[in-house]
Amino acid sequence: MPVSTVPSVDAQVDRLVSLGWPKLAGLPERAFRSRLASLSGAGVVVVTRRLVDPFAAVPSLELHGRSGFTSMTQPELASFVPLPSLSVPDVDAYLLLDVSPGPDTLNLPPDAVLPSLVDAGRSPLTVEEGVAVVAQQPSLLVEDNCFSLAGSRCGDKRVPAIWLSARRPWLGWCWEGAPHTWLGTASCAGRVAAG
Secondary structure (H helix, E strand, O other): OOHHHOOOHHHHHHHHHHOOHHHHHOOOHHHHHHHHOOOOOOOEEEEOOOOOOHHHHHHHOEEOOEEOEEOOOHHHHHOOEEOHHHOOOOOOEEEEEOOEOOHHHOOOOHHHHHHHHHHOOOEEOOHHHHHHHHHHOHHHOEOOEEEEOOOEEOOOOEEEEEEEEOOEEEEEEEEOOOOOOOEEEOEEOEEEEOO
């Protein structure tokens, strides 16, 4: 998702409101918008679990008129947290820069891809970031390029991923050493919190 094609922050917040995220955050719409008001610039709006639980957000994802789902329980999904090395901003929301679903990493296991991402100055996406990207641009999720979210781990060999099942966005997990012809490793060029 090149930065030039990302909608404005205001348009992205409107999209989240239309998906019901203020209710997921337990906030009136005005208060939800206020929490995101300090964001500016070009990038994908990421709402962190401080504001919206990704488990609750997954069913709001929509593609082909079908809602998203997860095969994980809430505690299981909550156990996948950002890798400390990523320095993910500890805020309610931030911007994700220059997202790629990883077409050049298809059929490569996530654990083999991570060193090359780091060498290229890029960072693997987290669970919240993957949910944010699909919320804003569901068409990025296609049969021949779904993606791992290798920036979130739970202490074992599982890597969360978003793919399509019955044409619905599905948040599940795959093994870190398992390659899939249709699964890349999503990445970004950086993260920017509000000034």
